[in-house]
Amino acid sequence: MMRQTGHHFLQIPGPSSVPGRILRAISAQTIDHRGPDFAKVGMQALTGLKTIFKTEQNVFIYPSSGTGAWEAALVNTLSPGDRVLMFETGHFATLWKKIAEQLKLKAEFIESDWRGGADPDQIEAYLAEDTAHEIKAVCVVHNETSTGSVSPIAAIRKAIDNAGHPALLMVDTISGLASLDYNHDEWGVDVTVSGSQKGLMLPPGLSFNAVSEKAMAANKTAGLQRSYWDWADMVGPNKTGYFPYTPSTNLLYGLNEAIEMLHEEGLENVFSRHQRHGRAARAAVRGWGLEVLCSKQGQESGVLTAVLMPEGHSADQFRATTLKHFNMSLGNGLSKVADQVFRIGHLGDFNDLMLVATLAGVEMGLKQAGVPHRDGGVSAAMELLGVDRTSVAAE
Numbered sequence: 001m002m003r004q005t006g007h008h009f010l011q012i013p014g015p016s017s018v019p020g021r022i023l024r025a026i027s028a029q030t031i032d033h034r035g036p037d038f039a040k041v042g043m044q045a046l047t048g049l050k051t052i053f054k055t056e057q058n059v060f061i062y063p064s065s066g067t068g069a070w071e072a073a074l075v076n077t078l079s080p081g082d083r084v085l086m087f088e089t090g091h092f093a094t095l096w097k098k099i100a101e102q103l104k105l106k107a108e109f110i111e112s113d114w115r116g117g118a119d120p121d122q123i124e125a126y127l128a129e130d131t132a133h134e135i136k137a138v139c140v141v142h143n144e145t146s147t148g149s150v151s152p153i154a155a156i157r158k159a160i161d162n163a164g165h166p167a168l169l170m171v172d173t174i175s176g177l178a179s180l181d182y183n184h185d186e187w188g189v190d191v192t193v194s195g196s197q198k199g200l201m202l203p204p205g206l207s208f209n210a211v212s213e214k215a216m217a218a219n220k221t222a223g224l225q226r227s228y229w230d231w232a233d234m235v236g237p238n239k240t241g242y243f244p245y246t247p248s249t250n251l252l253y254g255l256n257e258a259i260e261m262l263h264e265e266g267l268e269n270v271f272s273r274h275q276r277h278g279r280a281a282r283a284a285v286r287g288w289g290l291e292v293l294c295s296k297q298g299q300e301s302g303v304l305t306a307v308l309m310p311e312g313h314s315a316d317q318f319r320a321t322t323l324k325h326f327n328m329s330l331g332n333g334l335s336k337v338a339d340q341v342f343r344i345g346h347l348g349d350f351n352d353l354m355l356v357a358t359l360a361g362v363e364m365g366l367k368q369a370g371v372p373h374r375d376g377g378v379s380a381a382m383e384l385l386g387v388d389r390t391s392v393a394a395e
Helices: 020-026 038-053 066-075 091-102 120-128 153-162 213-219 231-238 249-265 267-287 315-326 352-368 377-394
Strands: 009-011 058-062 083-087 106-110 135-141 168-172 191-195 207-211 304-308 328-332 341-345
Touching: 009 341, 009 352, 020 249, 038 058, 038 207, 038 249, 058 066, 058 231, 066 091, 066 168, 066 191, 066 207, 083 091, 083 120, 091 106, 091 135, 091 168, 106 120, 120 135, 120 153, 135 153, 153 168, 168 213, 213 231, 249 267, 267 304, 267 352, 267 377, 315 328, 315 341, 315 352, 328 352, 341 352, 352 377
Parallel strands: 009 328, 083 106, 083 135, 135 168, 168 191
Antiparallel strands: 058 207, 191 207, 304 341, 328 341
């Protein structure tokens, strides 16, 4: 196979490209995770994460993928046979439901068409029917990576309260954290699940639970078996910057660097940048005459854009053509939308020029693959980026 020159464009919606600054931090020599020097590293990570989740409560760090943090959220708070309400926003909501079922929980889905976020009104109505309060948790995906839709978490918290229901609110923001605004405390979330490989710009390998006092209380009576995931074992060592078992030391170096980078840019600027890039990507899709999968205005993601292929054309074949000819990886469609959708990631350490290059690669790929489209998507995105930048400068 002939070598392709230049930079590979990793434009999947995570893992995102890792900045050189973080790679250099990760490459530092490993130290004794029981020694005195490690306490500073661990404490910096634990306290720094609180500023990203926007919480004063415990944040637990696991050496695992986000799937582990899903499981940790459930086993630390629930008992076998508990009813759990979930909303079918897409593939990852479905996977979380599968884990709940494997843990012998009674997971109940509010079904949807995968074209928007979770509906607070439907959740409120469902909970209002549960007068015996048998439902112990509501689990929602904040940024659904398979569809490019965002759920209104604050409104869902209000819906639970309006129903007068005591269920815990659990939120997966694995692909939303550090890219989209998120407020664990202000929004009244009980358990927030996230991971390292998306907005935090790290390789996969760390996952997180941010935990409310109500959730910590539930931990004391939860009946699901747990050992590795137990929050109770984490609390004591974490107070001094340590962990109950071997942590991912070098990824913690990278995490501390990532948190510093986010604050150097300013979290509000990070969120604004991702929203700008989402708007520009959607402008490009419309310019090509194609359709964005998320159809609910105001719920489109700034992290990624999922694009529906024209009838009769394979998204996977288009992606393979784009990779072969232009050295760019795009996200595939998952489960219900397999081969019908491709996903453009625009998250992490990303700027306007990188977005324009990405969209140019998509436009060239569409042409190379023979996918019906109009020219001018990139121009539409560039025009919007210019207008947005002018507006920001004027402010």
